[in-house]
Amino acid sequence: MTDLQLPPGMAALRGELGDIVAGIERRAPYAAVWLSSRQGLTISVDNQEERVDERPPAAGTVLTAFDGVALHERAVGSFDRTPVEKGALGLAHDISVIAGPGIDPGPERRGDFATSMEIPPDTLSTLEKLDRCRDVQRRLRGLDPRIVNARVTYQEISEYAVFRNRVADLGQRVQRVRLMVMAVVSDGNEVRYNWRSKDATGGWEALAYTDGELRQVVDEAIALLTAERIAPGEYTIIAAPIVVGTIVHESFGHGVETDMFLKERARAARYLDKVVGSPLVNIWEDPSYPAAFGSYFFDDEGMLTAPTQIVENGIFRRGITDLYSATMLGIPRSANGRRQDYSRKAYARMSTTAFARGATPVADLFAQVEDGIYLEKWSSGMEDPQGWGIQVTCHFGHEVKHGRVTGRMFAPVGITGYLPDVLASITAVGDDWDMDGGNCGKGHKETVPVSSGGPHLLMKARLG
């Protein structure tokens, strides 16, 4: 619980929401209101220019009514009482109730929540943030004469939300921050680049870079100038934590979003309590994970957060839900009903998805590789919940011979294969753990902030 300072318009409207919900429920069996305001800042500093830009804000009210079969919504880009009440009246007027399953409004719950921070972004002036970016950029740009540009990009997103139904009155502020460094290098003919990003729900305390971390970004960028394309084929690989996180995200993250079950798009629906991978596979989804970029306190449909174990010792246990699919499928809710913003509907979406830590020292993983590839950094991924294919692209991979990284680099490296085969091939799970954050779409739209992670894994996959 916290003393939440909502934006003034949102705070003023909050007191009216109980009456609005009650008004809609005179006609509909279930109603809810969600208020959301997201705003932020992006600062970019490179060798050529500086930018300070407002992140395009998204602020508005979603009025929801259920008619027994379908959800009807009015999305109003305002917290002004008049258009919101007009929207509620129109919504209630248009509803024709049909016999169907009832929506469970959940237990009574009230509370306000806010991200805890040591250095909240709003305690620093924009100039102070700009100067911090300038300082990191100065440290980065001088590290090698082959750097033709060095860019530091800071992003902060402050999200306020209020959810109200007949038994819930919840408010939250989630503060997300990210600092990305990127080195662009050239040998006079070719241009290559490399980056590293730090992120959190939190403040500037999460964004410090050591000199060694900056050095590594530059060294890897320079190595990319002589990187080769990998010969397509099956390889023994060691996947680094953030690559593991991406594999998990695209497979038993997207693949177990239960709106996809309802649409008959998820093969996992036929694998409940069945083996889907090696007994070493344990996968969690946890929107309450402290400080993770994708975390929050309650979802956009008013469900308080808690961890969900998706895969337990290689057996698929349950999916992650939004309100509608959980209702229609008759399965328990998890706090994964999320919207891109007020203008879009809620879907079942991930927050923080991870492969659980194992017991094998990372050095021992490498020692088991006679001839393989170390995949350290991902650049993109795409889900295939029905086909259980994998597409994860890595920015580069290192050759490993006799347990050691040789210095030979391949770029880019695509990972593909049939998901159960890939998960069954896992033979060792590292005792380390790391994660990173980013923005995730459902297909190519509906972007939400997420994080994913895991330990190092020893496995096999097809690369190209």
Added chain:
Amino acid sequence: MFQAIIQALQARTDLAAWTLRHITTRGAQLYAVPAGVEARRVVQDERYIVDVLRHTPGFDGSTTCGTGTVTLLPGDEITAALDTAALTGGLVHNPPHAIPAPAEMPEVALVDPALREESAALLDAAYTQLRQAVAAYPAVRMTAAEFFTDEETTRLCNSRGIDATQITTSMEVEWVLIARDGEREVETFVALSRRRASDLDLGAEVVRRARYTTDLLMATPPPRYTGPVILRDEVLAEFMNSGVIQTLASGAAKFSKLTTWEIGGSVLRGEASGDPLTVWANRQLPYGTHAGRFDNEGLPAQRVALIEANRLAAFTASQRYADYLSIPPTGAFGDIEVAAGTTPAAALLAEPHVEIVAFSWFNPDEVTGDFACEIRLGYVVDGDRRTPFKGGMLVGNVLDALADVRWSAETGFYGDYQGPTTARFHKLTVAGE
């Protein structure tokens, strides 16, 4: 509120220039699951976006320039918002640049009257049409569909005297087809976006996608293959809109030293051995999904000759990067237009090849052009025999691929792409089993 913001901007003495955009959006959405409609939504949005430009003394005393942006919702306090934008603009010190001057804004076809007048009804009509079209194929089922319509009105004014308005419409449709054979179940996913409902030929798309879906049931593992690869229609549009040309031909990337392309230089990495590549960045493409009378800065729509016979003819550039690079401003990239070849598509398809009809996501590295992208459905084609396969990756480099390609004489329009319907890339690799 628009006039009040203008007056407030005009009253300020600390701004070198400003741009104001008033954007109103009306949208309707329909979501369907196997049992029927899951959700219906109506969306309204209105906002005012202010960009300001300030001249400030740089660290060495020279005149520098900074920009600030702020978005106001109806009823927001104007003075405080403009103070924030001006403060932001005063913090950074970049080389001076201007904002666009008034110019004739071309008329570009952007509006579907039907979408403006009866958007919700069109959603239902499209849903019905899809269901009826799919019903003709008992081997497949549609298990999900989403429909979106939007009408957006933008009025743009700036301190140099631009005052222009544009209205756009759009319709997006997505659907999923499932086919089952015993325990084996497969799907195809389709997402189409157009400015006019009539440009979405849903019936023809269902015919094609139903065939793909049933073919997936017979798909074999991917082959190991290096040789000619055919891309057609929407997949070819995806290839050409994958960001490589858009990035490497942009003034912003040139200024940031991300691209080594030079005006007059070849855009290809090796020797060209296929048809010449000629490309336009086109914001005047009728009903193009990225077309518009003007862009966010107020630069009028152009059809920019970008690449002529494999050589870079121009960079695309906002006013800012145009000033920095001393090149003409073109504004936003818009849609891509590719010159037709001389070979009939039938001739390109006649010899044995692999055709890719669906990627998971064709997303090459936008700086190097390298790609390794998973194949959702492809065919090994030899004469009349088409053997479907799923999985594996198409591996190569966009610039190398474009150096050895033959384009069809036939052209088509795919929302964000106007150009040949068919491309035969001479040598690409399928990383299969």
